[in-house]
Amino acid sequence: MFRLQDKVVLVIGLGLSGAAAARLLGARGARVTAMDNSDTPALRSEAEELRDLGVRVELDLRLPPAGQFDFAVVSPGVAMDSPLVKELRQREIPVIGELELGWQQAVCLNVSVTGTNGKTTTTELIEHVLTHCHKRTLAVGNIGKPLCSAAAESKQLDYLTLEVSSFQLETIRFFRPAVAVLMNITPDHLDRHHTMAEYARAKARIFENQQPFDWAIVQTEALAMLRTLGVKVPSKLITFSAQNRRADIHLDRSLVISSMEGWVGPLIDMEKTQLRGAHNAENVMAALAVGRVLRLPLEEMVAAIASFKPGAHRCEPIAEINRVKFVNDSKATNLDAVSKALQAMPASHPGEPNVLLIAGGRDKGLDYHDLGPVLAQRVKHAFLLGETREKLRASWSLFTPCTLVDSLLEAVNEAVRNAVPGDVVLLSPACSSFDLFRDYCHRGEVFREAVGQLQRTSNCGRSEGSTIGGGIRRAA
Secondary structure: OOOOOOOEEEEEEEHHHHHHHHHHHHHEEEEEEEEEOOHHHHHHHHHHHHHOOOOOOEOOOOOOOOOOOOOOOOOOOOOOOHHHHHHHHHHOOEEEEHHHHHHHHOOOOEEEEEOOOHHHHHHHHHHHHHOOOOEEEEEEEEEOOOOHHOOOOOOOOOOOEEEOOOOHHOOOOOOOOEEEOOOOOOOOOOHHOHHHHHHHHHHHHOOOOOOOOEEEEHHHHHHHHHHHOOOOOOOOOEEEOOOOOOOOOEEOOOEEEEEEEEEEEEEEEEEOOOOOOOOHHHHHHHHHHHHOOOOOOOOHHHHHHHOOOOOOOOOOHHHHHHOOOEEOOOOOOHHHHHHHHHOOEEEEEEEOOOOOEEEOOOOOOOOOOOOHHHHHHEEEEEOOOOHHHHHHHHOOOOOOOOOOOOOOHHHHHHHHHHHOOOOOOEEOOOEEOOOOOOOOOHHHHHHHHHHHHHHHOOOOOOOOOOOOOOOOOOOO
C-alpha cells in the first residue's frame, strides 16, 4: 500500500470517481484540493460534504490552482490532451487516475475486465460465479462504484472484480490485475482516442504491469489486433472466441467447449442459461476461464451461470404488445453492440427485415456506414434522434428508410405506427446518451416508460381490430 499521509494532492473532477478519490485521500491523511470546471447544485452539495471532511474545493475552475502538488488524480472523463492536464505536465506534477489510486490503496488481488462490449455483463457474471463459489468479492470500477470507495472493504475480500475502461487505463502507473480479461476491441470512443490503434493500445495497458505468473484471458480476434500493433502480453494466456475454433475455449452451436490441457470437452450448454447470442457466449467463456484460473469447481460455475440474469438495458425484453416485441438495448453505444443486438433479434419471416430501430445520441467519432450491411438485412425502418440524427441518416438511408424525430417518445410512437405483428421495436442507439439524457440508464428508463404507457393503453378495453395510439396494425 502506498503511503498518503501528508501528501499534497489535487483531485480533478468531482463526479463519482473524483469524489471517492478525495474521500479516500482525506481518510488516509493527505492534504487534498479538489476542483471541477462546472458549478451545479449537485456539485455545490458535494463540495460542502467534502469541505466538512477537510478538503479544499474549487468549482468553476478551468486550470489547476496555483501551488505545488505531489501528484494529481484525474477522473476518467478528463482527456489526457486537455489543456488542464497539459498544464499539470508542464508543471511536472505526476498525473494518475482514480483507478490507479484505488488499486494502490487496496489490499487484495483483483480480476479486471476490459473491452469494447460485454465488460459490464462479464464483470457481473464473474462476481456472481465467485460469490456462488463462496469467494468474497465486490464488483467495482467502471461498473458504477469507484474502486477508491471499496479500498477499505478490500481487507475482507478474496478478490476485487473490476470493470475497467480505456479512459481509466490511460492513467495507470503500477496497476496490475492478477487476472486480466480483454473481451474484444471494436471501434468506439474515437472522439477521444482518435485512431483505432490508439484505442487498442489503451485497452492493452491492462496487461502492462502483469508478471509471468499472472493470467491474461483474451478474445482471439482482439489478441490478433494487439499482435499486429506489436503489443506483447507478458502473462500466461487463455484465448476464447465464438468464431474461432482454434481458441482455447470456443463455441460449437450452443456448446461452450474447451481444448485446454486437463480441461477438455464441453463446459456448458448456452441453451441452459438465460443469456442469448454469440456475444453472451463469449461473456460466459471469459467467466469460465477466470474460474478455471482461480480453481473453482466446474459444476459450481455452471450452476451459477445458469442462475445468472442479465442486467437491465442490455437487449432487455420490455413487453410484447399485439405480437410486437419491445427491446431495451440502451447500453449499445457503439456499432458493434448494435450489430450484435440486431443479429440477436428474432426474425419474423426468413430474409425479411422486421426490426424498427431507434438510434441516435451524441457522436463518438464512429464511421456509421460500417453498419450498413446488417441494417439492410434486419432493419425495416430507423427512427433517429439526438445530435447525430442527420449524420446517421446520411450514413444509413441507402440501407433502410430513416425518419428524424425530436424525442424518444416520438420515436416510440412512430415505430408503433409502422409496426405489424412479428416486428421488434429495438432501442439500440449506437451513440452515447449525454445529449438528451443523464446516462444510458436514464435513456432506457424513458424508453421503458413509453412502452409501459403503450401497454396500459392496450389493456384499456380496445377491440380486436383497433390499434394502439393509431399504431400497431393487426394482420388481416
